[in-house]
Amino acid sequence: MTVLPMTRFVLPPGAEAHEPPEHRGLARDGVRLLVARPGDVEHRRFDELADVLDPGDLLVVNTSATLPAALDVRHHDGRSMTLHVAHALDDGDWVVEPRRPDGPETDVVAGDRLGPPGLVLTLVAPYPDEIAPRRLWRARPWPPVGLAGYLATYGRPIAYGHLAGRFPLADHQTVYATVPGSAEMPSAGRPLSERLLVRLMARGITVAPLVLHAGVSSPEKHEPPTPEPYAVPAATARLVNSAREAGSRVVAVGTTVVRALETVAAPGGTVSSGHGWTDLVLGAHRPARTVTGLISGLHEPEASHLALLEAVAGPALVGETYAAAVGGRYLWHEFGDSTLLLP
Numbered sequence: 001m002t003v004l005p006m007t008r009f010v011l012p013p014g015a016e017a018h019e020p021p022e023h024r025g026l027a028r029d030g031v032r033l034l035v036a037r038p039g040d041v042e043h044r045r046f047d048e049l050a051d052v053l054d055p056g057d058l059l060v061v062n063t064s065a066t067l068p069a070a071l072d073v074r075h076h077d078g079r080s081m082t083l084h085v086a087h088a089l090d091d092g093d094w095v096v097e098p099r100r101p102d103g104p105e106t107d108v109v110a111g112d113r114l115g116p117p118g119l120v121l122t123l124v125a126p127y128p129d130e131i132a133p134r135r136l137w138r139a140r141p142w143p144p145v146g147l148a149g150y151l152a153t154y155g156r157p158i159a160y161g162h163l164a165g166r167f168p169l170a171d172h173q174t175v176y177a178t179v180p181g182s183a184e185m186p187s188a189g190r191p192l193s194e195r196l197l198v199r200l201m202a203r204g205i206t207v208a209p210l211v212l213h214a215g216v217s218s219p220e221k222h223e224p225p226t227p228e229p230y231a232v233p234a235a236t237a238r239l240v241n242s243a244r245e246a247g248s249r250v251v252a253v254g255t256t257v258v259r260a261l262e263t264v265a266a267p268g269g270t271v272s273s274g275h276g277w278t279d280l281v282l283g284a285h286r287p288a289r290t291v292t293g294l295i296s297g298l299h300e301p302e303a304s305h306l307a308l309l310e311a312v313a314g315p316a317l318v319g320e321t322y323a324a325a326v327g328g329r330y331l332w333h334e335f336g337d338s339t340l341l342l343p
Contacts, residue, residue, distance in 0.1 A: 005303070005306030005315075005318075006284075006310060006315040007309075007315060007319045008301070008319075009322045009326055010301065010326070011300060011332060015329065015330070015332050016331065016336070017162075017331040017332060017336035018162060018164035019163065019167065020167060021335060022171075023167075028190065028191055028192075028193045029045075029192065029193040029196045030045060030046065030047060031045070031331075031336065031337045031338055032044070032328075032338070033046040033048065033049065033337070033338045033339070034325055034328070034340070035052050035339075036313075036317055036320060036324070036342065037317075037342045037343075038316075038317055041321065043324075043328060046191040046337075046338050047193070047195075049192075049295075049340070050200045050205065053200070053203070053205050053249070053251065054205075054248070055203055055204030056204060056205075056206075056243070056248040057205050057248050057249040057251055057293070058206050058207075058239055058248060058249065058250050058251065059200060059205055059207045059208070059251050059253060060251065060252050060253060061176060061192070061207060061208070061253045061257065062189060062210060062211060062214075062253065062256045063174075063176055063177060063178045063179050063210070064179050064182040064186055064213050064214065065173060065177035065179055065182065066157065066169065066172045066173055066177065066182045066184065066185045067148060067181065067183060068152065068156050068157050069084060069155055069183040069184070069216075070084055070085075070156050070158045070159070071116045071151075071154060071155055072101075072116070073115055073116045073121070074115045075098075075108070075114055075115075076114070076115070079106075080101055081100065081101065081106060082099045082100070082101050082103075083096050083099070083116065084096065084183060084216045085183060085216075086136060086215035086226070087181075087183070087215055087228070088146075088147035089138070092140075092144050093124065093141075094121065094138070094140075094147060095127050095137070095138060095215065095216075095226075096114075096123075096137055096139045097136050098114065098123075098137065105135050108123055108134075108137065109123070110123055110125055110126075111123065114139070117154050118154075119145065119150075120141070120142050121141050121142075122139060122140045123137045124137070124138045125137070125138050127226065128227055128279075133223060135218065136215075148180050157171075157172045157185075158184050162332075171335075172185045172334075173190075174189040174190055175193060175194055175197070176192070176197070176209070179211050179213075181213035182213045183216050184214050184215075184216065184217055184334075185334055186212070186214050186254050186256045186257075187297050187335075188253050188255070188256075188296050189253045189254055190334070190335075206239060206243070208235070208240070209233065210231065210233065210236050210261070211229075211230060211231045211260075212228055212231075212256040212257070212260040212278070213228055213230070214228065215228050222300070222302045222304050224281045224307075225259070225281065225304065227277045227279045228256075229275075229276070229278075230259070230260040230276070230277070231260075232260055232261065232263075232271065232272075232273050232274050232275070234273040236273075237264065237272055240261065244269060244270070250290055250292050250293065251291075251292070251293035251294065251295060251340075252293070252294050252312075254294075254295065254296060255305050255308050255309070257291075258282065258288065259280055260278065261291055262280060262286075262288055262289060262291065265290040267289065269289040282307065282308045282312075283307040283308070283310065283311050284307070284310065286311065287312075288312040291312050292312075292343070293312075293340070293342050293343075294341045295338060295339070295340050295341075296309060296339050296341070297332070297336055298322070298331070298332040298337065298338075298339065299332075300332065306318065312343065313341040313343040317341060318341070325337070
């Protein structure tokens with residue numbers, strides 16, 4: 001399904017974060033925070049988040065940890081490639097994105113063989129089905145091998161062209177990452193430091209976990225997300241329902257949290273525990289039912305993530321937010337500044 005956001009803007013030159021904030025002389029929680037309410041946009045720092053939220057609000061975080069999911073491989077015709085590994089499927093196959101070395105995707109067909117160290121990966125079919133764009137592929141490893149352990153030995157973090165070099169895996173993790181499985185960092189939660197989490201809890205703001213393993217994004221084509229594995233614990237579902245009953249906000253830290261919670265949301269907004277693979281795509285056709293606030297980084301023009309933001313906060317508020325971010329010279333991408341949408 002193609003989902004087109006209504007928000008339009010032009011990313012100005014110099015608006016990309018090229019390295020983690022710690023490499024720019026800032027604390028993890030020292031990035032800027034644009035707080036957007038209807039008719040009111042406020043410029044703050046992320047370490048002031050506890051002053052913006054109310055006692056009783058629920059903050060839901062994604063505890064998925066980032067894998068070093070980029071591999072150097074060789075095509076059977078001799079070409080060198082970079083391979084981004086999105087997921088291991090339940091049957092042992094992998095979901096992969098073959099790319100030119102440090103560039104966009106490259107031409108491959110079913111039956112092609114790729115050679116990372118110690119393995120042969122045979123491309124089976126486009127993922128998730130034959131009618132999908134031929135960017136992601138189902139690939140069969142031989143011999144069979146556990147994905148997380150293999151990547152820990154041979155992989156490196158996925159990095160795109162806006163970064164000024166490569167950074168260690170620790171720079172691509174949130175402080176609460178505990179469940180390895182994401183190909184790319186669920187980056188909205190990166191500015192949450194241990195100190196800030198304590199301040200939030202001391203103010204009476206509850207923090208609840210879930211897991212959604214983020215796959216490989218589509219920076220060139222802005223395709224909607226493909227199926228991703230998730231797990232919403234029963235305790236988190238109870239906390240979400242209790243917050244809603246009390247009239248408090250349910251604030252998702254990132255689009256991955258929105259996708260997981262809305263997957264288990266009934267039409268009235270009540271959520272249940274659940275796990276599996278979600279193919280939910282949010283947008284004008286399917287607005288958010290449960291999430292009433294969203295912390296997010298800044299996404300590129302035409303990115304499918306913008307439609308998800310609009311599904312939570314509405315096109316008008318998202319448009320105001322991005323106009324203020326452009327005008328305020330905020331920094332984009334995973335190591336950049338943040339927004340808090342409170343519709």
